[in-house]
Amino acid sequence: DTGVSQDPRHKITKRGQNVTFRCDPISEHNRLYWYRQTLGQGPEFLTYFQNEAQLEKSRLLSDRFSAERPKGSFSTLEIQRTEQGDSAMYLCASSLRVTTNEKLFFGSGTQLSVL
Amino acid sequence: AQTVTQSQPEMSVQEAETVTLSCTYDTSESDYYLFWYKQPPSRQMILVIRQEAYKQQNATENRFSVNFQKAAKSFSLKISDSQLGDAAMYFCAYRSATGTASKLTFGTGTRLQVTL
Numbered sequence: 001d002t003g004v005s006q007d008p009r010h011k012i013t014k015r016g017q018n019v020t021f022r023c024d025p026i027s028e029h030n031r032l033y034w035y036r037q038t039l040g041q042g043p044e045f046l047t048y049f050q051n052e053a054q055l056e057k058s059r060l061l062s063d064r065f066s067a068e069r070p071k072g073s074f075s076t077l078e079i080q081r082t083e084q085g086d087s088a089m090y091l092c093a094s095s096l097r098v099t100t101n102e103k104l105f106f107g108s109g110t111q112l113s114v115l
Numbered sequence: 116a117q118t119v120t121q122s123q124p125e126m127s128v129q130e131a132e133t134v135t136l137s138c139t140y141d142t143s144e145s146d147y148y149l150f151w152y153k154q155p156p157s158r159q160m161i162l163v164i165r166q167e168a169y170k171q172q173n174a175t176e177n178r179f180s181v182n183f184q185k186a187a188k189s190f191s192l193k194i195s196d197s198q199l200g201d202a203a204m205y206f207c208a209y210r211s212a213t214g215t216a217s218k219l220t221f222g223t224g225t226r227l228q229v230t231l
Contacts, residue, residue, distance in 0.1 A: 031216075
């Protein structure tokens with residue numbers, strides 16, 4: 001068990017550029033979540049996958065955001081035409097959904113700064 | 116919509132002492148889960164303790180225990196015998212029992228400092 005891995009750890013970009021983040025969940029975990037954490041706030045739910053299916057998206061996830069989880073393994077989160085308001089830490093979490101006692105394992109996040 | 120409030124932005128405790136972090140929440144649901152997560156400088160959120168709303172007994176995990184007051188919608192975390200490694204941001208979180216996804220609603224966090 002190597003834990004949830006996120007890449008890159010930090011990303012600095014200019015407004016209007018596209019960025020993509022990657023999350024590698026714990027192997028055999030069938031659920032994968034994306035959360036966003038802005039400065040001074042707790043994380044906010046963005047979206048989640050069960051295997052390769054994206055089952056729910058938050059209203060926070062505008063049309064400029066897209067997430068994928070091909071083959072139910074790693075996931076990518078892409079932000080198009082970044083805005084300064086997108087600056088935040090993007091956290092990924094995975095879990096093995098077997099009962100209602102679902103435990104999330106979080107990665108260390110990708111810190112995005114939009115200049 | 117559910118809300119979670121942590122009114123203590125920062126707390127400080129001496130090593131080996133006990134500290135209590137406060138959390139209140141607002142919900143119209145009767146069945147839900149409450150959590151405390153720890154976020155050290157490494158940024159990784161780590162589950163500290165979990166409480167099911169239908170259970171009257173307060174959850175405990177080693178030095179960590181909660182005081183769950185359902186009627187008052189209060190969920191405080193007590194850390195006993197504080198250690199330097201307990202220094203971190205602590206987040207209280209709520210999850211509805213409706214639906215299967217772990218869509219957590221977090222508070223704004225309490226930064227805990229542990230001094231010698």
